[in-house]
Amino acid sequence: MEQLQLIQSKIYEIREQKVMLDRDLAEMYGVQTKALNQAVKRNIDRFPEDFMFQLTDEETRNWKSQFVTSNSIKMGVRRNPYAFTELGVAMLSSVLNSKTAIQINMSIMRTFVAIRQLVVLPRVDRVDELENQIMELKKYIDDVFADYNDINDDTRMQLELINETLAGLQNRNNSLNKPRPKIGFVK
Structure with a gap:
């Protein structure tokens, strides 16, 4: 190596x-x-x-x-x-x-x-994997608690944290997908 x-x-x-x-x-x-x-x-x-x-x-x-x-x-x-x-x-x-x-x-x-x-080869990115898992979790919670009136304050706070984390990961992933500079000699 x-x-x-x-x-x-x-x-x-x-x-x-x-x-x-x-x-x-x-x-x-x-x-x-x-x-x-x-x-x-x-x-x-x-x-x-x-x-x-x-x-x-x-x-x-x-x-x-x-x-x-x-x-x-x-x-x-x-x-x-x-x-x-x-x-x-x-x-x-x-x-x-x-x-x-x-x-x-x-x-x-x-x-x-x-x-x-x-x-x-496509780049395997741990951030993409985490983003997908969080989106699945969010979808599951949205399906289970379709009406926000039926959940307590703790669950509402957890949903907000999940939404914030997902937004942060999406922003980070967008910045990671910018074109990489070429390695080596560049004119």
Whole structure:
């Protein structure tokens, strides 16, 4: 799980695609960025634009600006990094033919799949479940005590508390359903 989180932190959104940068991939594979890029250039036919692209100057500046506190990340970037899409990362395993590369690639592919599932699958929310239970309870009480004149003050107060709680949950749920900000690099 820790490795998935580490990999997930290295996935950026650039040009509306989830990508990993050459320097992060090289670090994970235990090779120099230069060596990774040379292997890719020797097999450039395997990396069309939808597998890999080079960041523009502006994209590189934006990416570096996310790491204001860390000069070590800014240092040593002499050229714009290459970004590998999920397909490009999968192709890297055929170019970097080592046991480490294969193991790391499997972890990266699992991470991409996990991210895709988070986006595609509906979010199970405990607030929704509680809201439904409270609404059922309210409906039951309304059915049992259809006429408020037939109930005592304690029951009336409980009904009011249920109504207030339900309203609060609905307000909270409405605020939770706002669109989430994208994770990673955003133009």
